[in-house]
Amino acid sequence: MGNLNCYAVVVPGLEAIAADELNALAAHEVKADACGVSFTATMDGLFRINLRSRICTRILIRLASFRAMSFPELYNKSKKVAWEQYIGANTSVSVRVSCSHSKLMHSGRAELALSDAIGDRLGFEAKDAANEQQILLRIDNNQCTISLDTSGERLDRRGYRIHSGKAPVRETIAAAILQWMEWQPDEPLLSPMCGSGTFAIEAAWMAQKRASGLEHVFPFTHWPLLKEKRWQRALDKARAMHAEQSARIFASELDAGILKQAQENAAQAGVADMITFQRLDARKMTVPDNDSAPGLIVCNPPYGDRVKSDVKSLYASLGDVFKQQFMGWRMAVMVPDPLCEKALGLKVRGRLKIKHGGKWVHVLRFREC
Numbered sequence: 001m002g003n004l005n006c007y008a009v010v011v012p013g014l015e016a017i018a019a020d021e022l023n024a025l026a027a028h029e030v031k032a033d034a035c036g037v038s039f040t041a042t043m044d045g046l047f048r049i050n051l052r053s054r055i056c057t058r059i060l061i062r063l064a065s066f067r068a069m070s071f072p073e074l075y076n077k078s079k080k081v082a083w084e085q086y087i088g089a090n091t092s093v094s095v096r097v098s099c100s101h102s103k104l105m106h107s108g109r110a111e112l113a114l115s116d117a118i119g120d121r122l123g124f125e126a127k128d129a130a131n132e133q134q135i136l137l138r139i140d141n142n143q144c145t146i147s148l149d150t151s152g153e154r155l156d157r158r159g160y161r162i163h164s165g166k167a168p169v170r171e172t173i174a175a176a177i178l179q180w181m182e183w184q185p186d187e188p189l190l191s192p193m194c195g196s197g198t199f200a201i202e203a204a205w206m207a208q209k210r211a212s213g214l215e216h217v218f219p220f221t222h223w224p225l226l227k228e229k230r231w232q233r234a235l236d237k238a239r240a241m242h243a244e245q246s247a248r249i250f251a252s253e254l255d256a257g258i259l260k261q262a263q264e265n266a267a268q269a270g271v272a273d274m275i276t277f278q279r280l281d282a283r284k285m286t287v288p289d290n291d292s293a294p295g296l297i298v299c300n301p302p303y304g305d306r307v308k309s310d311v312k313s314l315y316a317s318l319g320d321v322f323k324q325q326f327m328g329w330r331m332a333v334m335v336p337d338p339l340c341e342k343a344l345g346l347k348v349r350g351r352l353k354i355k356h357g358g359k360w361v362h363v364l365r366f367r368e369c
């Protein structure tokens with residue numbers, strides 16, 4: 001099998017950072033667009049990217065693209081896809097359809113046409129299926145694109161978050177912010193208001209070069225075309241990258257119960273001893289050890305959907321403490337609105353706009369010098 005046409009679904013706003021990551025993972029023809037990143041990869045590349053991407057939400061393969069003006073045409077063209085390479089006897093198929101600006105606007109009928117085409121091509125229907133394969137059909141301007149999901153559960157579900165605290169950031173967002181801030185494992189990292197500990201845990205995994213998908217269950221492991229030895233080789237390579245590391249990662253939180261949850265998440269991720277946890281009011285934070293080189297602060301403060309004035313004063317204190325205590329450090333802060341941004345009172349040196357929890361928020365980059 002030659003190069004596969006792939007598409008990475010990413011959190012809106014992370015397209016460019018995901019494209020950089022895909023280039024680093026040796027994907028080809030990487031091109032970010034408004035919703036994700038298209039690229040080509042070999043099957044080995046697809047394994048590697050699913051195992052090691054920290055930023056992509058899921059990876060699709062584009063199997064077919066054609067025009068269809070009627071449901072029989074959709075059925076006939078869908079039947080030409082070599083479904084037997086991807087769907088075995090113990091796999092059930094779930095089809096998701098979206099239609100826009102097209103003659104075929106009835107998503108239920110489109111789903112039926114595609115499901116029938118797959119069933120008729122295979123000549124069997126899975127019974128008591130142990131595995132599920134998701135297939136996506138997008139019909140836009142009469143152009144049908146059929147994609148195969150290769151990731152199964154979303155890749156941000158790393159498996160370590162047994163507690164989620166309050167309004168946690170997705171693991172992919174935390175990893176992307178660390179990449180965007182060019183955090184290096186040899187510099188100190190402070191995660192005040194750490195909540196469930198996502199920034200600290202992602203940083204620890206980066207320091208260890210631990211592939212984030214090692215525990216993930218991928219649907220391609222059930223594809224009839226899978227070359228088991230090649231998959232095992234990709235998995236072994238990803239496992240071999242993992243090295244025990246020491247790092248200066250400090251996570252703190254005001255709420256003792258949430259802090260304990262962050263510690264339990266870190267233990268689940270196998271990095272509890274790489275992170276120093278402390279119960280601390282972020283307004284009182286200081287450089288962790290006085291002679292250490294400047295490092296990075298990353299935080300996602302509360303958004304104050306209920307008590308706005310308290311939150312504004314928290315952002316103002318965060319700005320003050322950064323100016324007074326953290327000469328030479330960098331900081332990334334997720335802010336929900338211009339009022340919080342203004343309250344920080346710091347010169348913004350970079351800005352990333354991302355969708356988080358259904359809202360657009362800005363991640364601001366600061367440097368105190």
Ligand SMILES: C[S@@+](CC[C@H](N)C(=O)[O-])C[C@H]1O[C@@H](n2cnc3c(N)ncnc32)[C@H](O)[C@@H]1O
Nearest residue numbers: 168169193194195196198254255281282300302
């Ligand atoms: C939006 S949550 C952070 C979510 C976190 N990034 C995650 O992924 O789970 C904000 C956190 O800030 C904590 N917090 C609020 N005020 C604080 C303060 N003054 N000092 C330290 N932590 C505070 C809250 O208890 C809450 O856990």
